Amino acid sequence: MNYNKEIDKKWQRYWDKTRLFNVDVKDKTKPKYYCLVMFPYPSSELHVGHARNYVIGDAVARYKIMQGFYVLTPIGWDAFGLPAENQAIKHDIHPKIWTLNNIERIKQQLNSWGVCYDWEREVTTCQPDYYKWTQWIFLKLYKNKLAYRKEAPVNWCPSCKTVLANEQVIQGKCERCSQEVEQKKLKQWFFKITHYAERLLDDLVLLEQWPEKVKLMQKNWIGKSTGVQISFPLKDVSQEILCFTTRVDTVFGATFIALSWDHPLVEELIKTSPKKEEISKFAEKIKKQLSSLRLLDEFEKEGIFTGKFAFNPMNKKEIPIFIANYILSGYGTGAIMCVPAHDARDFDFAKKYGLSIVEVIRDYRDNRSAGQQLEEAYEGEGILVNSGEFNGLTSETAREKIADFMEQKNIGEKKVNYKLRDWLISRQRYWGAPIPIIYCENCGEVPVPENDLPVLLPEAVEFLPTGQSPLAYVDEFSKTTCPRCKGEASRETDTMDTFVDSSWYYLRYISPRQGKVSFETEDVNSWLPVDQYIGGVEHAILHLMYSRFINKFFYDLGLVNFKEPFRRLFTQGMILKDGSKMSKSKGNVIPPDYIIDKYGADTMRLYILFIGPPNRDAEWQDEGLLGCFRFIKRVLRLLDILKEYKDVKPDRLNPEEIKLLKKTHSTIKEVTRDLDGNFQFNTAISKIMELVNQTYKSLESGDIRKDVFAQVIDIIFLLLAPFTPHLSEEANSNLGNTGSIFNRGWPSYNPEYLKEEEVKIAVLVDGKVRGRMSISVNWSKEKIETKALALERVKGYLKNNPPQKTFYVEGKVFNIVTK
């Protein structure tokens, strides 16, 4: 049998016609399995890097179908987003047209790879029948006081007069015009994800089948810390500054306080200062620097003295108050107590501005003589010094004692703090779901009534660089009447973050055409949680956290009965080319079309799965692809050999046949284990390759009967079916089977063939291999020892060094130790 493109098309049509991947969610005759791949953003064509996600998902789905599950594999499009709008500006094409064209193109690609879905469940987030429900979620959150508006900074390019995404800010400058980017505050909408911080953290333990690293990242992102909020009284003013710290044991070493540029007390502190001008200027400067954590290091640590002092409440010492650029606004209290001796950033800052550095924690291993200066901040734990009555305590006990002391004296209170911040969902952009809020002069902010949804995104818009959403210029959109007083009113013109769209799409797949509700609770409850979620590790935090949040919100409303949406998560690695991520700009993209054309879908699929462990990055090599093509031809040749095969005369199973059947059944066992484990397609495929190699070797011996040979081939194609579905189907029908190979069931192994009587073990002297021998599995350690010590080479090594001890690892090694 030869490989040709017609085989691909034939079976793709067959799967479509027989509705192999279409699911009726009401059908409960088989156990369900919900296999979900992260839906694509339709930016342009897919390359082989993208393909990995869908090929893995398809292989999992097919494997589960063979195992007898009723498998739901839906697909959709994360269709709102910034790139569409950029294209619109650049090439004068409407975002909708651009997006829908891309979707059509990608659909063709997926089909040509034999990646199958239940297309009747396709959802597209930019279509009104989808975003209607995204808006509905907003209203639900609003009603439950989990959506609110407050001022928040955006990146602002003063020359383009537009809000920039972080991605569009290159080293503090606008990517288009290279103008210095500023911070601007706008009133924006937030979802109160912090309300769920504790549950998002606690429920991580329910996610037993998630990668540990993803759970750890989420845990660190939530960033729960317990500490103390201390109030530092101001000198001359009857106010105080609140600082949160997790290291209250270092409080005696707090020698200054640093505020963020927009701390509410700044104005009060500097209003009488002779240097007011200078300080305001400095604050302005920091304001222009970017607030994002990752950009902090691009600026040197800087600060300015406000001229005011506070008291350290523990030792009553006067400590200066600074404004510093390394304190984030809107983070904690926006003020920190600075302990230069025990914090590296504070240490640098203190050195720069000549502030005192008071050591209060002494490292257990520290052997500096008294009076010797610290050369760098010591951030570890230790014994308290210079801390009054708390001297001599360990950091750990001191934290408790000082916190208790502070609570008694009313100078501080124990507090739990989270790094997690509320989710800013406002975007000053066109291509997103409009936020369903109306502003009325009389009634204030009024939610759009549910019955009026969707708030349609108008299609005729201009993309003027004005800094507002283009929607603000569409009068028929923005001008409206107040749902409450029927007076004149205007709509919110910001749209929602696309992460809102993607935070619930996996629910919509269950009832995608439902017009009355967002999803059918009963069906969703029977099909979710998702059994297997597959996607890139780059989504480990944001998308997965937002989805978990929205799911918990639905849980609280009684709309779903499961606390977590994704039971098992698999994060696949990237496919690299020349060591880096494929991208058009780098020109290192491998387009799949020519591969499909030249070698067929199964070659590409097989190579993508064989390239390396799927949870890690791997380097694309064209030669590797060729190797897989060669393998496919080699497997198919077995069918031709079988056709012509002259049967050897029937007899009992001969040793060569037993050898081949042993290999076959151990391969079934190992491939199954690889797939059931962590989707180790690469090793599963290599084991099938070994079996194929063994088959050729066994055939050469001339002892294999035709029926044994046919059995082995049949199993080879069954094992390959999830990876190379087209040729497995073709081979399956060539072998005389009717119907789809995917309805035949996954092969099981016969344990009789896996029993071994003899094994080869290595004999080691002092840890080095010095001989090998075959042993019978029922030999005692003593018998093995006698045999091992009798080996000639071993004897040589033991001549002058008699054995002292021996170790035997069953079926593996026998180690003789002379030392």
Next chain:
RNA sequence: GCCGAGGUGGCGGAAUAGGCAGACGCGCCGGUCUCAAAAACCGGUGGGGGUAACUCCAUGCGGGUUCGAUUCCCGCCCUCGGCACCA
């Protein structure tokens, strides 16, 4: 900077409740077939030394635990992902 992951032949990668390092594939070398090439098939292939038997070295670097470490511990170096408006 913070958080997370990873460093094994010429290359992609196997092997970890600590037990024969380099499965499988690529590449390369030699051979068969061919006028020749391609394809296919067979054999070899971590590095050094040795005609060979064999031997020494080797899993990013430096230490440690152990009869035994790619695997566990401590300290470094490098690469990649995320850092809240790319999705």
